[in-house]
Amino acid sequence: MTPRRHLHLDPTKRQPLLKDQAIANEDTTSLPVKKVFTKPSGSKGDEDASVYFIGTATTVIEWCGIRILTDPNFLHAGDHVHLGPGVTAQRKTNPAVDLHELPAIDCILLSHYHEDHFDQFVEKSLNKSFDIITTPHAKECLTSGESKEDPFRTVHDLDFFDSMMLHIDRKEPSHAGGYGKAPAIKVTGMPGKHVPPGPLAMANDLLQAVPPTNGWLLELGYTFKAPTGSDAESVDVGFRIYISGDTLFVDELQEIPKRLRDEKIDLMLVHLGGTTIPGPSMPLLMVTMDADQGLKLMELMKPDVTIPIHYDDYSVFLSPLSDFKKKVDDEGWGEKVVYLDRGEQYRFKVRGA
Template identity: 30%
Template structure:
């Protein structure tokens, strides 16, 4: 049985440990109370800090960065973390902006991480769309990641990235067997754009899990920011209406605590 340990640090940020590898998703380590602009008249305040400080992290082998253009997925301290990581995987546009050896992956591009004495990690970039149709010129490009390695029993570890439920996310369900899904939820919206959502709502996450049928679905990216409009309570209300075979797949991780997951 494959070992997998996840630590939800806060927001979209999680530490993934398996087979001697340590990977970090979307590093956000700034303290709360700051305001961040996202462009086109949108902005938000950070209301909660990370459960672990950047200085508390173990050495990181790679960062999986869904996108670099928004401060709730890569903040100022997170950029310092990037500079310490040997490998940064992100979107092609993000890699061009970041430089410093960041590797850009187009959707369905595959790369592999190798190290002596460790299993090879296969990383597949998966489609993501950070808003409604035609929103990419405003929100920029985003990617998800699917991780596979020898010994997995239940399928890939999939990190959705900031995405709504759309054809690309449904394609993941068709093309991949997913054992563990880290779902970026929160139903993000801004006053200036009214009811438009930029990440999955609770209802979308539940619907996607009906398609994916992962062994374990773990919500992230639902707390700590003012523009996250669907927190844990909203997700639990939606789960209460869901069929038991979907509801029982969801698992909440305590922030800052390493949790073992059957992979």
């Protein structure tokens, strides 16, 4: 998982998120935090990073002055999205904050090109020069000049186990890069399958009805650059976040802990809901994890803390959050889970900071 690409993020020189903005929102713009959670096993009060839950799979991850927006969906209750041939879903909830109310954002992490993760309102509103990290398929959809009158211009694609280093540039000499300790976030694409293996997957490969999807591994820490003449660069990881993305519990996920070589996952954001196509009234195909699969993923990844997201915002969800809560409580994993409602935040400490 050696980084093959680099992106420099400078909080003092942010791009505006929206195309009708002249400058980025000020850092003084605050998220409306309803409640703050910390590690269930106890807090020392030294947390310096956070995850804020907006709704569905949309979160803001913040550390060291950098904010990453995941899977932006800002539709409201009653709005509809198109999820494939003949399949639509209605939003049942409102986001904790609207798109234009966000504080300054540095980049977007998009798991796949599906309207419940990147809705048409977002696509039309975003600054086309804004940095987006996503799948090869989504990059093609976002940048294609043939299908887009105004394509996105700075989309970075990561396939499974491809990595990219997000360098956090600062004016302060201690964070200027050079040969020393500098904060960075290593982003690695993780395996995911939105459609179960077998004949349906083969049919979907031909029809392209359900798009390919990634999970993500975010490693927050500090880079150490080698002396002049060497391109070597390592990361002293202080916190790992695994985001499952819209995947089922498939064999490919077994590769993740093997590659980590028993290195700890501090936080897992798991996409649940048991999303069904065409919907709960006719559940022909499940394309995201339900409660049982969510527990299996916890058992496989063994994260220190798990936060379920993507569980009740749309009409296509069959497996309620209450099923997952009962399952983890019954199996003795309840103390490892933090439940965030929209507008709530989980705060954590990055080691070595």
